[in-house]
Amino acid sequence: MKENLNQSNISGWGGYPIKKANVIYPENIKQILVEVKKRNLIARGNGRAYGDSSINENKTINMKYFNHIISFDDSFGILVVESGVLLEDIIKTFLPRGWFPYVTPGSKFVTVGGLIAADVHGKNHHKEGSFGNFIEWFEIINSKGEIIKCSKTENTELFKWTIGGMGLTGIIIKAAIKLRPIQTSWIKQKTLVAKNIDQTFEIFENNMNATYSVAWINSTKTKDNIGQSLIMLGEHASIEDLDKKNIKNHLEIKSKKNKIIPFYFPDWFLNKNLIKLFNSIYYFFGKNTSKEKLVYWDDYFYPLDKILEWNKIYGRKGFVQYQCVFPLKKSKDGIIELLMEIDNSSVSSFLSVLKRFGDQESNFSFPMKGYTIALDFPVSKETFDLLEKLDDITLKYEGRFYLAKDARMKKEIFKKSDKRIQEFINYRNQNNFDEDFQSSQSSRLEL
Amino acid sequence: MKNKNVLILGALSDIAKSIAQKYGENGYNLHLAARKIDDLELHSTDLKIRYNVNVHIYEFDLLKTETHKDFIKNLKEIPSILICAIGLLGQQKDGENDLELRTKVIRTNYEGPLNIISDFANIYENQGYGTIVGISSVAGDRGKASNYIYGSAKAGFTVFLSGLRNRLAKKNVHVLTVLPGTVYTKMTLGMKLPKLLTSSPDKVANDIYDAVNKKKDIIYTMKIWRLIMFIIRCIPERIFKNKSF
Ligand SMILES: Cc1cc2nc3c(=O)[nH]c(=O)nc-3n(C[C@H](O)[C@H](O)[C@H](O)COP(=O)(O)OP(=O)(O)OC[C@H]3O[C@@H](n4cnc5c(N)ncnc54)[C@H](O)[C@@H]3O)c2cc1C
Numbered sequence: 074m075k076e077n078l079n080q081s082n083i084s085g086w087g088g089y090p091i092k093k094a095n096v097i098y099p100e101n102i103k104q105i106l107v108e109v110k111k112r113n114l115i116a117r118g119n120g121r122a123y124g125d126s127s128i129n130e131n132k133t134i135n136m137k138y139f140n141h142i143i144s145f146d147d148s149f150g151i152l153v154v155e156s157g158v159l160l161e162d163i164i165k166t167f168l169p170r171g172w173f174p175y176v177t178p179g180s181k182f183v184t185v186g187g188l189i190a191a192d193v194h195g196k197n198h199h200k201e202g203s204f205g206n207f208i209e210w211f212e213i214i215n216s217k218g219e220i221i222k223c224s225k226t227e228n229t230e231l232f233k234w235t236i237g238g239m240g241l242t243g244i245i246i247k248a249a250i251k252l253r254p255i256q257t258s259w260i261k262q263k264t265l266v267a268k269n270i271d272q273t274f275e276i277f278e279n280n281m282n283a284t285y286s287v288a289w290i291n292s293t294k295t296k297d298n299i300g301q302s303l304i305m306l307g308e309h310a311s312i313e314d315l316d317k318k319n320i321k322n323h324l325e326i327k328s329k330k331n332k333i334i335p336f337y338f339p340d341w342f343l344n345k346n347l348i349k350l351f352n353s354i355y356y357f358f359g360k361n362t363s364k365e366k367l368v369y370w371d372d373y374f375y376p377l378d379k380i381l382e383w384n385k386i387y388g389r390k391g392f393v394q395y396q397c398v399f400p401l402k403k404s405k406d407g408i409i410e411l412l413m414e415i416d417n418s419s420v421s422s423f424l425s426v427l428k429r430f431g432d433q434e435s436n437f438s439f440p441m442k443g444y445t446i447a448l449d450f451p452v453s454k455e456t457f458d459l460l461e462k463l464d465d466i467t468l469k470y471e472g473r474f475y476l477a478k479d480a481r482m483k484k485e486i487f488k489k490s491d492k493r494i495q496e497f498i499n500y501r502n503q504n505n506f507d508e509d510f511q512s513s514q515s516s517r518l519e520l
Numbered sequence: 521m522k523n524k525n526v527l528i529l530g531a532l533s534d535i536a537k538s539i540a541q542k543y544g545e546n547g548y549n550l551h552l553a554a555r556k557i558d559d560l561e562l563h564s565t566d567l568k569i570r571y572n573v574n575v576h577i578y579e580f581d582l583l584k585t586e587t588h589k590d591f592i593k594n595l596k597e598i599p600s601i602l603i604c605a606i607g608l609l610g611q612q613k614d615g616e617n618d619l620e621l622r623t624k625v626i627r628t629n630y631e632g633p634l635n636i637i638s639d640f641a642n643i644y645e646n647q648g649y650g651t652i653v654g655i656s657s658v659a660g661d662r663g664k665a666s667n668y669i670y671g672s673a674k675a676g677f678t679v680f681l682s683g684l685r686n687r688l689a690k691k692n693v694h695v696l697t698v699l700p701g702t703v704y705t706k707m708t709l710g711m712k713l714p715k716l717l718t719s720s721p722d723k724v725a726n727d728i729y730d731a732v733n734k735k736k737d738i739i740y741t742m743k744i745w746r747l748i749m750f751i752i753r754c755i756p757e758r759i760f761k762n763k764s765f
């Protein structure tokens with residue numbers, strides 16, 4: 074039989090770096106077992122990590138065919154799925170029945186395997202924590218070809234290192250996750266305006282009981298107005314919150330046509346002036362629209378998903394994300410210094426997003442109590458120079474880096490940022506995982 | 521009366537999976553037939569949960585013709601729509617030197633579908649209704665060096681379907697010929713395909729679903745392939761033979 078092998082150029086969502094890799098599309102567990110025994114490979118979900126987390130040039134295992142829903146227990150909301158199932162499919166299937174994921178990233182085009190491996194956070198981390206909190210168990214294949222079931226009570230070491238372990242502990246095959254009961258598919262959104270960073274932080278701290286909160290930072294502002302932002306709070310709407318028109322189909326999924334960016338924009342398109350213009354316009358309209366409104370779930374959680382392949386607006390060279398988190402006490406100073414450094418440079422961030430994280434206990438996951446900022450920049454020499462400076466600032470304020478967004482960090486920097494990294498390396502080493510499961514990213518960072 | 525049931529042969533093909541989703545979404549009960557019964561089991565559980573429809577599965581090998589009588593007998597009911605998605609591309613170069621391989625390609629794309637569809641044609645003709653969907657290929661519209669073994673078998677299949685349509689048109693039995701261009705599936709994995717002309721399995725499934733409802737005879741998917749194949753067929757043989765495709 075023809076081996077499902079495909080030499081192709083692949084990248085993460087940022088389109089940088091692009092690598093030539095052997096991609097395999099196993100259709101069942103037997104086929105994965107054969108591959109795993111040959112070692113040196115990485116699992117790939119839907120490639121939504123921005124950089125090189127799910128690329129291995131020797132062998133990348135694309136989990137596309139592991140896309141089956143296995144069971145759903147509607148008394149407890151426990152869903153069992155294969156790891157390649159997309160969040161989109163989960164929502165499509167279960168939202169009409171009154172269920173929604175507890176934790177979601179800003180895109181629904183991600184797989185359950187990717188959600189576990191990056192231990193993804195949403196806009197509710199301050200209150201409900203990361204995706205890992207809602208995993209009942211999962212099954213993972215190790216390099217000996219054993220299928221190991223892990224949970225809080227079973228094979229706990231492997232369980233803890235896999236959540237946030239970026240695919241470097243094995244290939245997740247299936248998982249049981251808990252869904253949230255909801256009454257409607259709408260979110261009650263409240264927008265608050267903050268003139269500067271002090272107000273931004275104050276609003277976050279005063280709204281710790283809001284289920285969702287996120288700030289969009291107006292990156293055109295400096296000096297006294299640095300950190301000017303729109304803060305969006307959200308709650309799942311109850312039936313009573315809806316107007317008559319929507320009550321009838323309160324759990325409806327509307328069929329909408331997505332737009333698609335058909336071609337790559339030229340590399341010069343998103344320049345500093347245009348980004349500033351967009352940001353000013355967005356702030357102007359945001360601050361003047363009604364403060365409270367009902368927003369459809371898709372528009373609230375996934376505004377970017379409506380434009381398919383939006384990453385092409387950055388041009389063929391692609392773009393990079395930069396996301397770090399600072400401990401609570403150092404967050405404000407750290408973020409001010411980052412924003413000032415960006416302002417001093419010749420590049421700008423199109424989208425700058427700030428979130429508050431709550432407590433987090435985990436072996437290797439990104440979140441910690443404090444503030445996280447996510448920025449994106451078109452790929453260029455200037456950007457890379459700037460990012461090295463941002464790295465230094467992050468280290469200076471004892472911050473850490475999000476691997477799901479990284480495409481270029483130096484290993485020395487990364488290793489300095491977090492003492493858990495050495496423990497992770499030791500764990501991989503003891504179990505020979507370091508030779509079995511590798512990504513371009515893990516090789517670059519020597520994990 | 522007509523029932524809302526569809527039978528899909530080759531149910532684990534990428535295109536067939538999208539077709540099952542499309543029909544499931546629209547409330548059809550699904551009858552799925554394929555060789556790998558274990559994989560089919562998983563697939564059927566998934567469809568049941570997603571769409572709340574009945575799903576029946578059957579082990580089915582197109583080339584084991586001796587089993588087909590029992591296969592039909594064991595169907596929970598006779599679905600009013602039959603869709604055959606089975607196909608085998610095979611490596612053209614290998615096929616040129618390998619009798620066994622090329623026979624298999626011909627049997628899988630032509631002889632096999634012809635036989636099983638013929639059995640259903642008789643049933644549908646007797647009951648006075650039914651829809652038969654055959655997935656053939658644009659490769660059957662003109663032979664080229666890179667895939668003419670497969671292409672010639674698909675050509676035979678296309679002609680079979682058009683003859684069958686002619687026979688059954690008066691009998692209230694609808695025959696739909698589907699001619700996909702290139703589609704991103706297991707079959708074409710690793711091949712360089714023209715991005716703008718290559719479709720997704722979901723798109724093909726949508727087109728088939730619409731064409732069944734509108735009782736179309738022949739569809740190209742994507743539509744542009746009708747024009748492309750028209751032009752390709754117009755090229756005189758003496759020029760065509762020297763070109764490489
Ligand atoms: C528009 C956008 C918004 C985003 N917003 C957020 C956000 O708000 N919060 C957040 O936390 N993240 C966010 N992300 C990042 C994204 O959620 C993560 O990168 C996620 O891991 C992507 O999932 P994926 O299925 O595409 O995985 P991939 O990108 O393919 O892989 C990501 C990692 O998971 C591993 N992996 C994937 N499948 C498996 C498996 N079956 N077994 C073992 N390991 C596996 C890979 O090896 C890799 O290390 C966003 C991304 C985009 C594009």
Ligand SMILES: NC(=O)c1ccc[n+]([C@@H]2O[C@H](COP(=O)([O-])OP(=O)(O)OC[C@H]3O[C@@H](n4cnc5c(N)ncnc54)[C@H](OP(=O)(O)O)[C@@H]3O)[C@@H](O)[C@H]2O)c1
Pocket residue numbers: 530531532533534535536554555556580581582583604605606607608609628655656657658699700701702703704705706707708
């Ligand atoms: N992809 C394209 O570009 C393209 C273009 C034009 C036409 N088509 C046609 O579209 C149809 C679907 O193909 P696809 O693209 O979805 O490819 P695919 O995923 O490879 O599907 C082909 C299916 O045929 C099944 N099959 C082969 N021999 C069989 C047999 N003896 N008995 C039972 N099943 C058998 C295979 O079953 P197993 O899973 O058991 O192997 C496989 O599921 C085919 O008729 C193909 O010729 C495809």
